Amino acid sequence: MTALLDVRGLVVTFPAPGSGLRRKRVHALSGVDLTLGRGHTHGLVGESGSGKSTLARCVLGLQRPDDGSVLFDGTEIVGLRGSALRDIRRRIQPVFQDPLGSLDPRWTVGRSVRESLDAYGVGSPPDRERRVRELLDLVGLSPDHADRHPVQLSGGQRQRVGIAAALASGPDLIVADEPVSALDVSVQAQILNLMARLQRDLGVAFLFVSHDLSVVEHVSDEVSVMYLGKIVETADRADLFANPVHPYTRALLDAVPIPEPDARLVHVPLSGDIPSPIDPPSGCRFHPRCPLRVDSCSRERPALTPVGTLNSADHTPHLVACPVVLPARP
Amino acid sequence: MLQIDDVRVRIPVKGGRWVEAVGGVTLAVGSGEIVGLVGESGCGKSTLGGAVMGLLPSGSQLSGQVLLDGRDLRGLTAEEYRQVRGNDIALVSQDPSASLDPTFAVGAQVAEAIRNHRDISRRAAREQAVELLRAVGIPDPAARYSDPPHRFSGGMKQRVVIAAALANDPSVLIADEPTTALDVTIQAQILHLLRDLTVRTGTGVLLITHDLGVVAQVCDRIAVMYAGQVVEQGTVRDVFADPLHPYTRALLDSQPAAHHRSGDLPVILGQVPDLTHPPAGCRFAARCARVHDRCTTAPPVVETQGGGRVACWLHDALPPVAQEVS
Numbered sequence: 249m250t251a252l253l254d255v256r257g258l259v260v261t262f263p264a265p266g267s268g269l270r271r272k273r274v275h276a277l278s279g280v281d282l283t284l285g286r287g288h289t290h291g292l293v294g295e296s297g298s299g300k301s302t303l304a305r306c307v308l309g310l311q312r313p314d315d316g317s318v319l320f321d322g323t324e325i326v327g328l329r330g331s332a333l334r335d336i337r338r339r340i341q342p343v344f345q346d347p348l349g350s351l352d353p354r355w356t357v358g359r360s361v362r363e364s365l366d367a368y369g370v371g372s373p374p375d376r377e378r379r380v381r382e383l384l385d386l387v388g389l390s391p392d393h394a395d396r397h398p399v400q401l402s403g404g405q406r407q408r409v410g411i412a413a414a415l416a417s418g419p420d421l422i423v424a425d426e427p428v429s430a431l432d433v434s435v436q437a438q439i440l441n442l443m444a445r446l447q448r449d450l451g452v453a454f455l456f457v458s459h460d461l462s463v464v465e466h467v468s469d470e471v472s473v474m475y476l477g478k479i480v481e482t483a484d485r486a487d488l489f490a491n492p493v494h495p496y497t498r499a500l501l502d503a504v505p506i507p508e509p510d511a512r513l514v515h516v517p518l519s520g521d522i523p524s525p526i527d528p529p530s531g532c533r534f535h536p537r538c539p540l541r542v543d544s545c546s547r548e549r550p551a552l553t554p555v556g557t558l559n560s561a562d563h564t565p566h567l568v569a570c571p572v573v574l575p576a577r578p
Numbered sequence: 579m580l581q582i583d584d585v586r587v588r589i590p591v592k593g594g595r596w597v598e599a600v601g602g603v604t605l606a607v608g609s610g611e612i613v614g615l616v617g618e619s620g621c622g623k624s625t626l627g628g629a630v631m632g633l634l635p636s637g638s639q640l641s642g643q644v645l646l647d648g649r650d651l652r653g654l655t656a657e658e659y660r661q662v663r664g665n666d667i668a669l670v671s672q673d674p675s676a677s678l679d680p681t682f683a684v685g686a687q688v689a690e691a692i693r694n695h696r697d698i699s700r701r702a703a704r705e706q707a708v709e710l711l712r713a714v715g716i717p718d719p720a721a722r723y724s725d726p727p728h729r730f731s732g733g734m735k736q737r738v739v740i741a742a743a744l745a746n747d748p749s750v751l752i753a754d755e756p757t758t759a760l761d762v763t764i765q766a767q768i769l770h771l772l773r774d775l776t777v778r779t780g781t782g783v784l785l786i787t788h789d790l791g792v793v794a795q796v797c798d799r800i801a802v803m804y805a806g807q808v809v810e811q812g813t814v815r816d817v818f819a820d821p822l823h824p825y826t827r828a829l830l831d832s833q834p835a836a837h838h839r840s841g842d843l844p845v846i847l848g849q850v851p852d853l854t855h856p857p858a859g860c861r862f863a864a865r866c867a868r869v870h871d872r873c874t875t876a877p878p879v880v881e882t883q884g885g886g887r888v889a890c891w892l893h894d895a896l897p898p899v900a901q902e903v904s
Contacts, residue, residue: 506791508794522763
């Protein structure tokens with residue numbers, strides 16, 4: 249596949265809140281690689297402190313990394329400014345968890361969607377009015393919705409408006425950070441169906457950030473699992489969910505409460521707390537909680553390494569950052 | 579043991595109107611039993627929890643009975659209710675930070691929960707608090723006793739809240755979305771803890787949640803709420819294997835995990851009815867795939883083969899629940 253997005257060695261740290269003169273830093277991302285193909289959906293899962301939202305912000309150009317590279321369609325976006333940054337942003341659009349936070353409450357829905365067309369100079373002014381109605385129709389809203397304000401809409405309708413606004417500039421990539429987390433399950437299903445349809449019809453790619461593994465399993469072509477600023481495993485969706493290799497991925501999948509009473513958890517898959525990203529563990533960041541750790545895990549930082557065999561160039565390699573579970577290579 | 583009998587709650591809203599947030603709910607929680615109360619936003623599940631706790635918005639009207647170990651809680655004065663809360667019934671809510679005082683040591687807060695309801699010495703309360711913290715899985719509880727809440731992670735704070743809630747051996751625990759704010763691996767720990775504690779203490783739990791996965795994992799029975807009413811209840815095994823109410827079925831079908839990427843997820847079209855004017859018949863009728871002429875009148879509540887209940891005309895051949903008044 250041709251990579252639309254190619255992230256290499258991304259490092260982001262922030263000053264820790266309240267750390268004063270000791271200048272401790274939050275290690276949000278510590279060397280992250282990720283590839284996303286045109287028209288594909290890459291799901292990014294992880295718990296608190298995993299860095300998944302920071303990675304999304306770097307791709308949107310909202311967070312400047314300390315180190316590393318974000319190539320979008322062959323263009324380096326790290327350090328981009330002015331009109332070059334604006335041109336790229338038109339092609340990479342965000343959808344956030346709470347559309348109430350991203351939509352101006354004083355504006356009508358029509359104006360919010362139109363704003364994006366105005367900002368990027370899409371079409372002539374009369375074209376834009378028509379385009380607003382087309383976009384609302386595309387996301388399953390009626391033309392009447394253009395005159396309403398965000399508070400007059402349900403959560404699902406507001407997320408449809410958020411998606412319409414994101415689509416206005418004709419993006420190649422939508423970075424969706426927890427887009428259905430605030431929605432009830434029946435409404436969530438409608439929004440997931442809408443996103444799948446838009447991908448089929450428009451060929452738009454998604455970087456889909458979520459803490460919800462069942463949602464990620466439903467929408468993704470490829471999935472990356474993050475833990476404390478590192479990707480621990482990347483694979484095809486089917487491969488990852490059928491053959492999880494990294495001990496953290498396994499525990500995470502086991503911990504998901506599945507709606508089947510016959511598949512009850514008999515043990516707690518992972519004890520202990522998620523360590524703080526301010527002072528992350530040495531070596532493999534998962535080692536203090538890992539059931540399979542060996543002595544070297546506290547010293548050596550495992551790199552993402554292919555597992556299994558690749559039978560076609562089109563196939564996403566299954567990568568795992570854990571020497572303990574990988575078979576010895578000849 | 580908690581017995582909720584035909585409870586209705588009306589809450590005043592702007593313009594002199596009322597929202598019927600709970601529209602006649604009958605439900606029981608037995609000793610050592612976890613009952614999952616599940617439904618989507620605005621279905622009235624948290625309001626029902628508030629009705630049991632005596633914590634409804636001011637001006638609300640409550641009818642029906644709320645019996646705790648045979649005693650009707652409805653006629654209690656504010657002071658009497660305060661005595662019942664934290665002693666006979668306790669609450670664990672979604673945000674543990676809101677339940678804990680940020681300026682006090684966590685152990686002292688558990689000890690205070692004990693001394694509020696029992697006449698024992700500070701020292702004895704402290705010892706019991708340490709034991710409770712140990713029971714909920716706080717490592718090295720004697721040393722952590724004096725730490726303020728901000729030194730604890732979200733999951734550890736929720737353990738402390740559970741310790742305080744269980745301090746006086748309540749008959750019933752109302753747990754309102756207790757793991758919704760937690761990461762999934764931490765959620766698994768807290769659910770396991772709740773399950774383990776109910777077995778050991780015999781406390782009954784009303785677990786209010788939007789997550790059917792959580793219900794399937796830890797609950798004995800499930801009650802499904804829609805627009806202020808329980809549309810179906812029964813054992814978790816029966817209801818998940820063979821949901822009888824179309825809303826229960828639709829809710830289970832819209833779970834992404836059940837479908838992978840085979841195609842679109844089934845959805846429930848339309849909107850929840852306006853509860854300032856609840857529809858006369860079945861409240862789900864306007865969105866129901868199997869709607870029928872009869873649905874404009876209130877459906878009968880019938881008893882299922884497994885001893886559960888369902889309120890739907892599709893099953894009117896089943897025997898009616900005797901004491902139910904509609």
